[in-house]
Amino acid sequence: MKKPLTGLSLILLAAGTAAFAQEDKRPTGETYDQIFQRLGDGMRENIIIRGEHDARTDARKHKRFYTDLQPLADLPPYRPAKQLTGTIRVSGLYLHDGLIKDQWIESFQRFHPGVKVVILPKGTIASGAVDIETGPRISDRLRAASQYEQATGERLFEIDWATGSYDVPGWSPGFVIFVHKDNPIAHLSVEQLDGIFAGSRTGGWKGTTWDAGVARGPEKNIRTWGDLGLTGEWADKPIMIYGRPLKYNIQLGFERKIFQGGDVWNENTLEYSHEANPDGTRYSSSVEMVRDMSADRYGISFSDMGSNRPGIRAVPIGASAAGPFVPISLTSLRDRSYPLFIEQWAQVRVAPGQPLDPLVKEFLTFMLSRDGQDGVQRDGKWITLPAVRAAEMRAKLDTTGERVDPHALGLQLDQLAPKKWDGESPDETGRTVATRAYYRTAFDLSGLPVYAPAAPVAGTVRMPASGQLMGSTTGKALIAAFNRHQPDIRFEIRDGDLNDDAVDLSFGRRWSSYFAGEVYDFQLKRDRSPREIQIATGSFDVAGWSPAIAVFTGRDVKLNGLTIRQLDGIFGGPRRGGWVSTTWRRQAGRWADRNIRWWRDLGVTGFCADKPIDVYVPPLKYHLMSVFERKVLVGGNMWNDNAREIPLALKNGKRTHPGEDRVAAAVRDRCGIAFADPGVKVKGAVMVPVARDEASPFVLPTLKSVQDRSYPLHLETYAYADAQPDQPMAPAVREFLRFVLSREGQAIIQRDGKWLPLTAEVARAEAAKIDLALPRVTAK
Known part of the structure; x- marks a missing residue:
């Protein structure tokens, strides 16, 4: 099925004129290595970005933004079952730097004078440096969760102990969906947000487990305002998405809330990153993103109320199509009736089949009590936990640890x-x-x-x-x-x-x-x-020994070869920039006019000439995908939003070979394409020669061409x-x-x-x- 062009190139130019005004930040068509050699590894930029971030955070950490104290009568007061002794170590930068630290330490030690409470800015449970780790949800950051489970053999044990803020940057403000002030859309459901912001998917992540049950097809994509029921001038207008780079924690949380753990985004997403300006200041992603969207009548973004500005408005959101559709407010975040709140998480280690350590359990119980939550509200940034959720989390403290099953479906x-x-x-x-x-x-x-x-x-x-x-x-x-x-x-x-x-x-x-x-x-x-x-x-x-990346099709696809740029056009989506080493470079961007979605665009004749190019890839969170992004997508994270992810799976009780599965799927498709290592053997598969650029020869991967590096992948x-x-x-x-x-x-x-x-x-x-x-x- 042909996907309509959305006019992304024109919108990029119209909405981002000011952002692209600096000539050295325009897309250049250079490779990853060329940009790296010319602009460096991002160390200077990161000093600027992190320095300004830390300065802004420091200015907020001792300020109470919300001063109206709630009675908290529906939460139980903390009552220890018995006196404990020992040391409890808790990590969390904002716990350590905020107003909550001293109150929690004093309050808990009043009940347990023999316990020393140490709250540290950093430290992980995986390293053993702390007993309780707070901060971004580890299981949203799949690599960290996977490393933890691989090292310990334990499932992560986590609870949420507060809600993020309403409008305090840095303190997990709730997601807000902004549209232009003239947009007549009355409200949106979570399912509709999925259709707008996501692409089709073959599954999603629940922790480190791949869940094929949350798959959805391209028929649920929502790409025009008319698809949402708007009429008149709005009916045929493309929805233009303003977002962040897909490696940001905020994107991962949005994926869990909206995509059910899926990781394929609408490829027409304009990514706004923190960047360093030439004058040594920071280009702040949320501010610039919302500013540009306010000039685009057909734009939509998710951000936070701290980014609100004239010209845009926040849309009420419903957890389902039946509603209710709730506007974001301090009240709707306190009771969590607004569905796009962000939780504050605590993670601890629990041995399989064993209960929580008594002191760890006691401190978590305190965090979930009226006394612990009073510290949260007196800090004046995070929002207290609803009583019902607090009760659910307290009940979870009585469960035992779970063992990781290394043969579980999807535990890659x-x-x-x-x-x-x-x-x-x-x-x-x-x-x-x-x-x-x-x-x-x-x-x-x-x-x-x-x-x-x-x-x-x-x-x-x-x-x-x-x-x-x-x-x-x-x-x-x-x-x-x-x-x-x-x-x-x-x-x-x-x-x-x-x-x-x-x-x-x-x-x-x-x-x-x-x-x-x-x-x-x-x-x-x-x-x-x-x-x-x-x-x-x-x-x-x-x-396992860093084999070359080979590209495969079926026999019905007749190709002399593909260039790296063509592979980018097939597998990638348009992008506003890419990660070159540790900094976001807009020089790595490209427009939608370089998308390649039909075989005829490559001069293919015969059976596949009028067929779309069906792309088969590993799940986008696999480490190999970041390697392909560097080699082919110039560090970009935006993929063809019709890509079909094929994970490692179980067959007859044994793990499959996902590289072979992907290539086999492309062969069965007849007009599909996939990549895997050159050792994959699938009947009917054809390995495609690859050229470094338009002036270079097409080369097949062989022992010689990989060693002398004439094969570019x-x-x-x-x-x-x-x-x-x-x-x-x-x-x-x-x-x-x-x-x-x-x-x-x-x-x-x-x-x-x-x-x-x-x-x-x-x-x-x-x-x-x-x-x-x-x-x-x-x-x-």
């Missing part, structure tokens, strides 16, 4: 969150042997530099014991060969994280660098970026290290990396037979990075 732990030191895509086959040499080809390494130590070096290098480097033959062989040159360097093999300074080097997949990824976390913690060095090319087709393997600004890396770390990038080091990687050795050109370029002393990044 590795697919969601491969460990930093593993490959970009997990071993879906379960058959890859870490110590086996799958390739025996000897590539010509004569162009690589020979390792020649300038002088003896002493010191210690700490490296993770887990992961592919040490799990294969590569790690031990590299260390042994290097120590023949540098016997005074000692290696300490231990599990740990570079971000926590537990190791000096980390090897494996490319760290996630978009908002809230590992590089971003490193930058926030240290005010500098980690040093990133490529040490190998990913495999050609060894599952190869992957890479990385080392990460730290170094102080204006200083080189530690000598022992620097020397070991020089050895890894040498002819001898790459020969060891080649003999292991999974990752592929670097070309001389890449090895020399990476070696040049090792000796660089990067300047300190500062901003006004």
Whole structure:
């Protein structure tokens, strides 16, 4: 079915003229790497954005915005069953910085003088740093939830203990649906919001479980105001959506509330991000988004009441089509009759089959009591919990912990969150042997530099014991060969994280660098970026070892090949920008005129000529999708909104191979397209040659074309290290990396037979990075 064009290109130009006024922020058509090389990794921008965010938060944290104290008579007073002793540690930045902290500590310790209450700004239950973790819902951030469940074998235990604010930025203000003041729409239901903001979907996320029961087809898409019953001039006008980048926490919460956990958005969503202006100020996404929407009669956005301005109005919302349709207000958030409230969450660890720790349970009971809620309302920003919900949460405290079933349908732990030191895509086959040499080809390494130590070096290098480097033959062989040159360097093999300074080097997949990824976390913690060095090319087709990305169709699709730009047009949607390293770059945007939705647009003849291109992909939260976004979508997160997600599943009690399932679906479709690793074997599937750009040849993935990187969808393997600004890396770390990038080091990687050795050109370029002393990044 042909999807009508919505005029996004014209609206982008009309509504965003002021926003795009700076020439260097217009879409450029550059690749991810070209933008990265030209504009940097985003460290300066993040200092500006985070600095202004912190300043604004600091200005609010001690202010009471709501001063009318409610009687709270319908909540039970806190009455401890018995006196307890010990220490309870609770994390939460706004708990720590706000007015609530001292009242909670004093009130709880009045009942339990033998208990020490410690409220910290940061700390996770996964690390054991705290007993109760508050903040964004972990299970909305699937990667964090998946990592937690994978590490502990426990289901997350969580309760909500307050409602977010009405209009206080930063304190989880409720979602508000804004339209232009002239728009006659009277109200909207949650189901209608789904049709407006979402695309079709094959399922959604309930925690870390994929639920196919919430699937819906494109027939429920709502794309014009006439689809909502408006007549006259409004009937044929496209609905223009103003939103945020899809990696923001606010988007994830909206997906849970509106899309039932689905993650496919209407591709005609204009994404507004926090950005750094050239003058050192912050471009604030919500303010600019609503400002631009106020000039668009046919626009719609979700934001918060703190962003309200003349020219727009908030729409009453109903939980169902039957209503009631409730306007947002302090009162409708207090009783939660307005359905788009945001909860405040607390997460704790509970062993499977065991009850909550007595002290943890007691403090959670206090949080849900009249005494705890009085602290919430006296803080004057969050809103107290309705009595009915508080009773439900208190009852939950009597339940026991749940065990994670590793065979549960949809529990894609590795697919969601491969460990930093593993490959970009997990071993879906379960058959890859870490110590086996799958390739025996000897590539010509004569162009690589020979390792020649300038002088003896002493010191210690700490490296993770887990992961592919040490799990294969590569790690031990590299260390042994290097120590023949540098016997005074000692290696300490231990599990740990570079971000926590537990190791000096980390090897494996490319760290996630978009908002809230590992590089971003490193930058926030240290005010500098980690040093990133490529040490190998990913495999050609060894599952789990960063195999290349191959594109497949059925035999009825007759193609000479596809360029990266064409793949973007097929799999991606129009976008206002993309994540290039840790900052949002509008230079990575593209317009709707580059969408490719019909095979005839690619010159295909025969059976598929007049057929739409049906796209089959993994669920958008899978880690592999962020890799594809970087390689093909220039860091953009907006996908073709008719993409059909196919997750890992169970068949006859065993896990399926989702890559094969996707390719098989495209073949059955006859006119479908999918991507997977080159090792996938499906009868009738055709692997499509790919070209880097219009001037480059079409290349099929082979062992040779992946190793020499003439095939553009190869992957890479990385080392990460730290170094102080204006200083080189530690000598022992620097020397070991020089050895890894040498002819001898790459020969060891080649003999292991999974990752592929670097070309001389890449090895020399990476070696040049090792000796660089990067300047300190500062901003006004």
